[in-house]
Structures are given as C-alpha cells and as structure tokens.
Amino acid sequence: MPALINVPPKARRGEVIEIRTLTSHIMETGFRHTADGKLVPRDIITSFSCRYNGAEIFRADLFPAIAANPYLSFFTVARESGKFEFEWIGDNGYSSTASASIIVE
Amino acid sequence: MSVWRAIAAAALFAAAPALLAGEIPPDARRSGYSFMGPDTRAMQDDDTSNPGMLFVLEGEALWAKKTGSAEKACADCHGDARSSMKGVAARYPAFDKALGRPITLDQRINLCRANHQQAAPLPYEGRDLLALSAFVAHQSRGVAITAGDDPQAKPFVEQGRELFMQREGQLNLACTNCHDDNFDKRLAGAPITQGQPTGYPLYRLEWQTLGSLERRLRSCMSGVRAQAYDYGSPELVALELYLMSRARGLSMETPAVRP
Numbered sequence: 204m205p206a207l208i209n210v211p212p213k214a215r216r217g218e219v220i221e222i223r224t225l226t227s228h229i230m231e232t233g234f235r236h237t238a239d240g241k242l243v244p245r246d247i248i249t250s251f252s253c254r255y256n257g258a259e260i261f262r263a264d265l266f267p268a269i270a271a272n273p274y275l276s277f278f279t280v281a282r283e284s285g286k287f288e289f290e291w292i293g294d295n296g297y298s299s300t301a302s303a304s305i306i307v308e
Numbered sequence: 309m310s311v312w313r314a315i316a317a318a319a320l321f322a323a324a325p326a327l328l329a330g331e332i333p334p335d336a337r338r339s340g341y342s343f344m345g346p347d348t349r350a351m352q353d354d355d356t357s358n359p360g361m362l363f364v365l366e367g368e369a370l371w372a373k374k375t376g377s378a379e380k381a382c383a384d385c386h387g388d389a390r391s392s393m394k395g396v397a398a399r400y401p402a403f404d405k406a407l408g409r410p411i412t413l414d415q416r417i418n419l420c421r422a423n424h425q426q427a428a429p430l431p432y433e434g435r436d437l438l439a440l441s442a443f444v445a446h447q448s449r450g451v452a453i454t455a456g457d458d459p460q461a462k463p464f465v466e467q468g469r470e471l472f473m474q475r476e477g478q479l480n481l482a483c484t485n486c487h488d489d490n491f492d493k494r495l496a497g498a499p500i501t502q503g504q505p506t507g508y509p510l511y512r513l514e515w516q517t518l519g520s521l522e523r524r525l526r527s528c529m530s531g532v533r534a535q536a537y538d539y540g541s542p543e544l545v546a547l548e549l550y551l552m553s554r555a556r557g558l559s560m561e562t563p564a565v566r567p
Binding site for chain 2: 205206207208209223225226227229230270271272274
C-alpha cells in the first residue's frame with residue numbers, strides 16, 4: 204500500500220524536526236453490518252513504529268475508532284544523517300513499510 | 309385600496325431579485341475550497357497530508373501497468389501523463405463523436421480499456437477507476453475548466469441545466485434552490501456551497517475515501533429523497549457537464565479534500 208512520508212531532507216544537528224506519515228488503509232472497525240445483517244470483519248492497522256538508524260523513536264497502537272488512511276505526526280531530534288524506517292502492522296497479516304532519509308549538518 | 313395595491317406591488321418588487329437569483333455570475337464563482345475551515349484547507353494544500361494523493365500514487369502505478377489481452381499499459385499509448393494528460397480533465401465530460409454524446413473521464417478510461425487494452429471495464433467507484441481518474445485529473449491541477457465549450461456538447465449542457473433547475477424528490481427541491489440561491493448560508497451545521505465540481509475525484513472526510521462527482525450528485529439526490537440516477541446514466545453525465553460548464557474558468561484542484 205502506498206504511503207506518503209514527510210521528513211525534512213536536511214536539518215541542523217540538534218534541531219527538532221516534525222515527521223508526518225499518511226498511509227492507505229480502510230480501517231474497517233468490525234462493528235458495522237452489511238445490508239443483509241452480516242458483520243463486516245475488523246480490518247485495521249494495529250501498530251505503527253518508526254526507527255531512526257535502527258533505534259525505535261516512536262511507536263503507536265491503533266484502535267477501531269481511528270479514521271481510514273491514518274495520518275500520524277510526531278517529533279524527534281535530528282542527531283545524525285541516516286534513514287527513518289516506518290512500519291505499519293495490522294489485521295489479516297497486513298504489513299507495509301516505507302523509508303526516508305535525512306542529512307544532518 | 310390603491311395604497312394596499314402599491315404596498316403589494318412594492319413587496320413583489322422587493323421579493324423579485326431573490327426569486328430570480330438564478331445563475332451565479334462568472335466573477336462570483338467560488339470553489340468549495342473557499343467554504344472550508346482552515347484545517348481542511350491545510351489538509352488539501354499539503355500533498356503529504358492530503359489522503360487523495362494516496363490514490364494518485366496508486367493511479368500512477370496503474371498507468372504504467374500492462375493490462376488486458378492486448379498487454380498494453382495506458383503509458384504505452386499516452387506516454388508520460390504529466391504532459392499528455394495535462395488539461396484533459398478540465399475539458400471533461402467531452403463530446404464523443406463515435407457515440408454522439410458526451411462521456412465522463414471514467415467512461416473514457418473504460419472505453420480505452422475496451423477498445424485499446426481489451427480489458428474488462430472497471431466498476432464505478434471501484435478503487436482502481438478512482439485511482440486512475442484521480443491520477444489523470446491531477447495532471448490538470450491549476451488548469452482552468454473549459455468543459456462544455458464544444459458546440460456539439462451544447463444541447464447536453466442545456467439538458468443538464470434543465471435537470472439542475474428541476475425540482476425533484478419528496479422535499480421537492482432543485483439543485484439551484486441551494487447552490488444558486490442559498491450558498492454561503494448553512495444547512496444545519498454545514499455551509500452550503502455553490503456546488504462547483506473543481507476537485508473531483510475528491511477525498512471526502514465523511515466518506516473516508518475518494519469519490520466521484522456522480523457519487524456526490526447521487527448523495528444529494530438521496531438527500532432530497534429523490535430516486536438517484538444510475539452511475540453513467542445520460543442524466544448524470546448531462547448534469548456533470550452542466551456543472552463543469554457552470555464552473556468555467558475555475559481551476560482544477562484534484563484531488564481536493566472536502567468535509
């Protein structure tokens with residue numbers, strides 16, 4: 204599934220940077236019924252994590268009340284040049300990854 | 309007696325401009341964007357927070373993917389969409405000479421699939437069709453709308469205009485009653501817009517997904533308790549064409565975000 208990642212391409216050492224992520228997912232709550240009364244099975248992203256050069260800097264658990272195509276934004280301190288790796292894990296074995304790099308001067 | 313008659317006449321005159329408000333003059337036309345709050349605007353303006361861009365990305369992948377028994381991708385005929393599709397969506401619905409009627413961008417994509425890719429048509433409001441039409445329409449972002457300028461399309465624009473003016477449903481309302489006469493007011497908590505179709509297919513927060521102009525029209529029709537026209541029906545295409553000609557000169561915004 205595609206994801207949109209916004210990490211500043213460059214930052215000064217020690218600068219606080221904002222990271223924004225948006226991913227495509229239906230986030231079906233598991234509480235809705237079809238027209239003929241059958242329960243639509245739950246299908247959501249249950250966990251998101253972000254690693255900065257291998258070390259986890261942010262993690263979130265997601266629940267059924269979260270909107271489709273979840274948008275998450277968080278902050279970190281730019282310490283060194285390198286790579287951010289993002290991972291979304293969900294129901295039915297769902298897994299999606301993305302990455303972005305940053306140059307710290 | 310004559311005094312009362314004068315008062316009645318004066319009252320009629322005073323009421324007349326409201327009753328005959330009718331069409332919006334070109335310089336007063338405003339995109340639905342201008343009716344939104346700052347948060348929703350910010351969401352649309354930033355391509356990394358606009359969920360519609362997820363569909364544009366999907367559409368970009370589909371554009372390059374070979375499909376159908378002809379084993380052809382859209383890109384094999386049309387090349388780079390950034391140049392070949394620029395401004396195309398601003399002209400749709402467009403008159404098709406072979407069919408002798410206007411067709412929407414969605415229908416054009418499915419005609420291409422049938423005639424050139426020998427592939428099955430994509431269902432209306434399906435993810436793939438929305439993604440492809442969002443990707444194509446996105447190439448026209450910022451281009452002024454010119455749909456309906458083709459003289460052959462004029463009778464269909466007129467048909468769409470009549471449908472726009474025609475009262476329908478149990479609430480007995482026409483599109484014009486809200487979108488020409490009462491925009492800038494509120495319907496319950498929501499602002500009434502001019503109904504300018506500048507950003508379709510667009511991401512509607514209420515839908516939690518991308519949707520076409522036809523879906524939007526159909527939900528307005530259910531809103532006035534009318535029987536909605538089917539997807540792709542000549543009436544919906546005519547309405548779509550009239551709406552686009554009514555938005556002449558406004559810029560395309562695809563994919564827009566709306567509440």
